[in-house]
Amino acid sequence: MTIGAGNGSLEVRNLTKHFTIGGGLFGPERKIVRAVNDVSFTIPKGTSLGLVGESGCGKSTVARSLLRLIEPDAGSVIFDGTDVRAAKGKALRQLRRRMQIVFQDPYSSLNPRRTIRQALEEPLRVHGLGSGKEISEKAEAAIAEVGLSKEVIDRYPHEFSGGQRQRIGIARALVLDPELIVADEPVSALDVSVQAQILRLLENLRERRGLSFLFVSHDLGVVRHFCDRVCVMYLGRIVEQGVTAEVLDRPLHPYTKLLRDSSPVPDPTARLTLTKILGEVPSPADPPPGCTFHPRCPRAAGRCMTAIPALEHGPGRKAACYYPERWPDLQTAEAAV
């Protein structure tokens, strides 16, 4: 089942996922949580796309939907010309070998009663990739590739530090030689010095293996460093997307600007002076009408309260806002994209 050109890219179109909460005999009122609404993006082969936003914006749901760890309700996910949502049986197993995930907390995703060797060899056995000896060599090569010594492979997860466990989590994703890695907050639980080690490791792997990344994070600094392009999500929708540095230096959507301006920078001369950060993210079970950001938006007016702005196409840049920020030099910047 091949659709379009199989050029190794991931194309996501109009992805939607709704959850139902409540209901039941004694439970609260039944409600629908629109976790992901009409999300579309493309990750060309060998590039990395950042997905940023605050808790509850749907970024992790998007990440998991791509691998069908959560079944999306609507939309399409096309990886290298193959429809992921329609794939069954052998075709789905094949796809899952090529798309792997790295989680935030590697400790809770490693079985405490199995050694690292068992954790790394299992996916190879499941996919039937090679003889026992080949599988063993492959696991050892993966552990060396992430910067751990081969001697540690027969140890248990509790014997490792947080940074080392994240290396193991990455090694487990690598053993199957994937082409796309979905990384869900892979460095958020780590100290700054260790975080830099893991980011460098991921960069090296990306260059050496030509990997594509969907990189989910709440840390704009990390995303700026690692991702070529970025999608900013708010309450289940993408509100802005573009080249990472462009989006962060000249945000069009007021939410992107708020997010950027709230991110602390290590410079006491650039202290936050904004006093207008109002309110909190509303519940996705009960989003406001119109543009969901309007209750917190300093620029909201008129139709923002009633209609949802479309994610408009510009050259290399898109923003879902009726009254985007203006940047005098943006035109030239767009021309350069």
Added chain:
Amino acid sequence: MTQAQETALEIRGLRTEFRIGGQWYPAVRDLSLSVAKNETLAIVGESGSGKSVTALSILRLLPQAGARIGAGEIRFDGRNLAQLSEREMSDVRGNSIAMIFQEPMTSLNPTMTVGEQIAEAITIHRKVSRAEAMAEALHLLKEVKIPSAESRLHDYPHQFSGGMRQRVMIAMALACRPKVLLADEPTTALDVTIQAQVLMQLDELKEAYGMSVLFITHNLGVVAQIADRVAVMYAGEIVELAAVDALFAQPTHPYTEALLRAMPRVDRATENLEPIPGGVPAVTAMPPGCAYAPRCPYRQPSCEKDRPELVPLDDTGHLVRCPVRLAKGRG
């Protein structure tokens, strides 16, 4: 730091030890610092640097078994907290020194309304009626800008968002008008826009209440936002102490410098993120010399033998624990 300011809290030579396998090992070593009235002192460091243990030592909240303050004084209000009886200490806790923690949900009682919890903090330390305490609780919720405070007073913690819970914690900490507020990673679990709100609010309240704040964090960005002075901790020691502007303009200890280089920034491109090789030494295996020497690119043979002292870099109160850098700085 203006020298004339009165000191609210002073720690001298603090050594906090933990018992591991029958032996006592120091998690905080020879720590001295002072917080002036109306000042925010940030303690920044990575996991295992001893920053939280320092705060817990001040309030003597360490576990009874297996932990002890081995040496040093904690001077507050003319007394040494390290030598107070448990009874005297519980009069200090939540009263003249209050503390807020990282995860407000685990510090709030899920079976009591937030109003009752704040009122409880007031009635424990002050002779007021329940009604008066509830009125004060309402005033505090308004002070920390909880919307429609009148109705939320009777809500339970699970009905609040993370940011609102942390505000409730702050309201509770302010209940007895503390002189010193210990804030242990209070914004780490919050989203950045909420973090920005809480940080600005803490700063306003510090001014309004004339408090001193000891702010513990791992995030140098947060330090730059809120601190007046900064102590950088590594492996249980302060390695650099300076006014916030001086620290970021002239990071002098190799560890401070390395931390800044390892941190990706939102406001500019960081082409070369430089990781710090290796890891923090275990508390049971501290090297005899400088604790940072095994990871330090400027290491000299003497660094591995002699433990360096925290000495002034200049006359502005900028202290650094690195003889190699000091020698270079003085040229």
